[in-house]
Amino acid sequence: EDGTWLYLTSDGYVDQNNIERKKLGSAKLCGLIESAHHASSSEQKHLFESVLDQHQQQAEQRDDITLVGVKI
Numbered sequence: 001e002d003g004t005w006l007y008l009t010s011d012g013y014v015d016q017n018n019i020e021r022k023k024l025g026s027a028k029l030c031g032l033i034e035s036a037h038h039a040s041s042s043e044q045k046h047l048f049e050s051v052l053d054q055h056q057q058q059a060e061q062r063d064d065i066t067l068v069g070v071k072i
Helices: 026-036 041-056
Strands: 005-009 067-071
Touching (some): 026 041, 041 067
Antiparallel strands (some): 005 067
């Protein structure tokens, strides 16, 4: 349907550790997508970056992070 969002991602977003070595996880990403799909692309970008920054804190990035959203 028109207005449908398609998201493509590498495993880097969900596998990113925090300082306690806990991964962000697939469930968290799915919840973010569910809560963000109605927002504009710039608002979504800000949300995904903000959640990753809050989770990651001072932990070093361990992998590439790719997340692409396309509105049909």
